[in-house]
Amino acid sequence: MTSCVALIVAAGSGERFGGDRPKQYQDLGGRAVLHHTVGAFLRHAYVDAVQVVIQPGHRELYDAAIAGLDLPEPVAGGATRQESVRLGLERLAARDPVPDFVLIHDAARPLVSGATVQAVRDRLDEVPAAIAAVPVTDTLKRGTGGLVSGTVERAGLWRAQTPQGFRFGEILRAHRELAGAELTDDAAVAERAGLDVALVEGNVENLKVTNRDDLAQAAMLMNASIPSPPQDVRIGMGYDVHRFSAGDHVVLCGIKVPHEARLEGHSDADVGLHALTDAILGALAAGDIGSHFPPSDPQWRGADSALFLRHAVGMVRERGGVIAHADVTLICERPKIGPHREAMVARMAELLEIAPDRVSVKATTTERLGFTGRGEGIAAQAVATICLPGT
Numbered sequence: 010m011t012s013c014v015a016l017i018v019a020a021g022s023g024e025r026f027g028g029d030r031p032k033q034y035q036d037l038g039g040r041a042v043l044h045h046t047v048g049a050f051l052r053h054a055y056v057d058a059v060q061v062v063i064q065p066g067h068r069e070l071y072d073a074a075i076a077g078l079d080l081p082e083p084v085a086g087g088a089t090r091q092e093s094v095r096l097g098l099e100r101l102a103a104r105d106p107v108p109d110f111v112l113i114h115d116a117a118r119p120l121v122s123g124a125t126v127q128a129v130r131d132r133l134d135e136v137p138a139a140i141a142a143v144p145v146t147d148t149l150k151r152g153t154g155g156l157v158s159g160t161v162e163r164a165g166l167w168r169a170q171t172p173q174g175f176r177f178g179e180i181l182r183a184h185r186e187l188a189g190a191e192l193t194d195d196a197a198v199a200e201r202a203g204l205d206v207a208l209v210e211g212n213v214e215n216l217k218v219t220n221r222d223d224l225a226q227a228a229m230l231m232n233a234s235i236p237s238p239p240q241d242v243r244i245g246m247g248y249d250v251h252r253f254s255a256g257d258h259v260v261l262c263g264i265k266v267p268h269e270a271r272l273e274g275h276s277d278a279d280v281g282l283h284a285l286t287d288a289i290l291g292a293l294a295a296g297d298i299g300s301h302f303p304p305s306d307p308q309w310r311g312a313d314s315a316l317f318l319r320h321a322v323g324m325v326r327e328r329g330g331v332i333a334h335a336d337v338t339l340i341c342e343r344p345k346i347g348p349h350r351e352a353m354v355a356r357m358a359e360l361l362e363i364a365p366d367r368v369s370v371k372a373t374t375t376e377r378l379g380f381t382g383r384g385e386g387i388a389a390q391a392v393a394t395i396c397l398p399g400t
């Protein structure tokens with residue numbers, strides 16, 4: 010089995026963007042640009058780990074930007090992108106075992122699609138290097154002193170993007186050999202080292218935020234990713250129950266709630282996240298939580314149920330879809346849900362990677378009737394709406 014690590018370079022200072030903070034820490038739809046970028050790789054099934062490279066002086070901005078994401082200590086970057094990449098590769102080279110493949114990506118490209126990541130990685134089975142790129146479609150002019158001095162033949166020209174994927178040992182060697190060469194992308198480093206670099210057609214939405222207009226365009230594209238009709242809108246529902254046993258807290262919708270009992274279960278028994286995971290899987294017609302994470306499998310013992318939900322969210326993304334809304338109802342006499350509702354909504358929004366105003370947590374009792382009324386356990390119902398690309 011081969012391993013693949015994503016190396017996200019975020020150590021630039023964003024001089025062309027300007028503003029109060031570097032562009033990778035600017036807000037995009039309620040989250041930092043870097044959060045979106047890292048999230049795209051963290052939830053990708055082909056990516057085993059994500060390593061970020063930052064400027065040490067940006068540490069506070071970084072910590073705030075990646076809050077809630079599980080990442081290793083960042084690497085300190087260098088004065089140029091090329092140097093930042095090399096320093097990141099050196100950190101990966103110190104891992105045991107070293108990765109087989111590395112996907113190098115700009116923090117400033119937050120809209121990278123799962124399909125592009127997959128296509129670049131797939132190509133590495135045949136070639137040592139592969140980059141996302143889009144063919145040039147405009148006529149190209151050379152300008153001198155504000156006047157056109159020539160028209161450039163565009164046939165065969167591509168705009169290089171990231172991710173740029175490589176067999177790890179080969180790009181590490183190339184970056185070491187060419188340190189200080191002032192090359193603007195890793196493909197150029199690979200080319201100079203004599204590696205064959207394959208072009209993988211990406212998409213124009215994978216834009217690099219360089220100036221303020223790019224950020225505005227990225228925000229528009231993100232909003233537009235909730236597709237307008239015709240589209241494949243699906244609603245899924247989920248239901249789950251866990252029984253109380255001796256303990257001092259329960260975990261509900263990702264939040265630890267003090268209680269005089271705990272919920273029994275193979276994982277952390279988060280009945281709310283289980284119902285929601287099933288709702289999303291239901292909308293995808295992709296089985297249920299038990300078929301993806303069998304209770305008989307010891308690796309899920311005591312697992313954080315966030316992992317199950319992230320898996321379902323990743324499946325929606327891999328199909329090019331988005332989650333439009335989620336609604337969970339917790340059914341119990343106690344504990345009281347009201348005081349924790351806001352934290353639950355915030356946590357679920359984070360896991361679903363959607364705005365909190367698309368997430369709802371409700372609670373009801375059953376008027377002391379039935380098993381929830383007798384305080385024997387908690388039940389949860391969930392409904393999720395997802396939008397997949399139209400067929």
Ligand SMILES: Nc1ccn([C@@H]2O[C@H](COP(=O)(O)OP(=O)(O)OP(=O)(O)O)[C@@H](O)[C@H]2O)c(=O)n1
Pocket residue numbers: 018019020021022023024025026031033062086087088089090091093094114115116117118217218219
């Ligand atoms: N010393 C550097 C320079 C750039 N980058 C990263 O490389 C990517 C692409 O670089 P670019 O868009 O040029 O970013 P900046 O260098 O930040 O922008 P500018 O050139 O406007 O200052 C960005 O994610 C940036 O954070 C980096 O890690 N280390």
Ligand SMILES: C[C@](O)(CO)[C@H](O)COP(=O)(O)O
Pocket residue numbers: 090115168169170171193194195217
């Ligand atoms: C690597 C890159 O994203 C390919 O388009 C780009 O070259 C990096 O940005 P820069 O402005 O050239 O540093």
